Amino acid sequence: MTSSTSQRTRLSTRVQSIQPSGIRRFFDLASKMENIISLGVGEPDFVTPWNVREASISSMERGFTAYSANAGIIELREAISRYLYERFHIGYDPESEILVTVGASEAIDIGMRAIIDEGDEVIVVEPSFVSYAPLVTMAGGVPVPVGTHIDTDFQVTPAQIEAAITPRTKAIILCFPNNPTGSIMGKEELEAVAKVISGNDLIVFSDEIYAELTYDGTHVSLASMDGMRERTVLISGFSKAFAMTGWRLGYVCAPDDILSAMLKIHQYSLMCAPTMAQHGALEALETGMDDVHRMVQSYRQRRNFVVKTFTEIGLTCPMPGGAFYAFPSVKETGLTSEEFAERLLMEEHVAVVPGNVFGEGGEGHIRCSYATSMEHLETALERIGRFVQKCKQ
Incomplete structure (x- = not known):
């Protein structure tokens, strides 16, 4: 057997079929350059609030350095249950329907992996987070993209879902x-x-990690809809709202049969989420909402500035x-x-993410995170405006 054949056959066909993250490629390019302003990173520019950090430090000082229960410390699961009920009117049993995970x-x-059998199809509404389709593939399923577009505010319609459903x-x-x-x-x-999801007996993965970052009114959870709780896998976490990205702490809520299957995989692959991080998350849920509201207000101001400036530059930008x-x-x-993204990086030293990496409907767009300082946003948008005028000449 030749070395090339050996190399080819010892790797999983599924993994070989998956492309590396398009986001990481631009981060790697930007990391080798100087004077870069990055609008590519999807994480808050705020430091985790001090009381959350202090709670985690205190847990270590008090000796909470061992494994927790596989599903997470019960106090945190109870706090998640209270939070979801009070904020979004959904009830979950902390004993059997909530699992604390290493990130969302x-x-x-x-x-x-808990629900997909070989060849099962999973509809992926796009543009979407870059990991969804690869994770379907790695579980043995077949991702079926359904593209949304700017003319419908990137909302998916019942007719689009119906058209994508097969046996x-x-x-x-x-x-x-x-x-x-x-x-x-x-x-x-x-x-x-x-109605379409329920009528076709589908399971829905509802990623609600940005639920608290809703600017007009209150987030509505799909799990709160009639008949949806029993078929919804609700995914969320602490990274975005509480500025805890590096803590790698998420959670999932689901009916007990699905949750118990997920717990089996979690037990064998990761054992449990970090105990000290869980104590920090408990503090965040119990006392951290004022910090969340303060951060959301700052994001709202930045959002308004960014959309207004893009419009002035001459780029169509829907209001997030x-x-x-x-x-x-x-x-x-x-x-x-x-x-656009490559030339902007090389010519103006601004890093954005090309929309095509997020799937169908993303082509012709760029993703710009405004979770950075106003000073950086002002400079970055000045450079983008200069670049756009150059392109139009």
């Missing part, structure tokens, strides 16, 4: 508020989608209803998403 990403991964369809993945578009869906829109991303169209420049 783990929750998505083990959820896929092999097992589940659908939704993310609202959305990464990368910032789009949200209201109660009426969700109810219409819920949630999250902390703007998703302007760059079609006016005549460049593709990748061409």
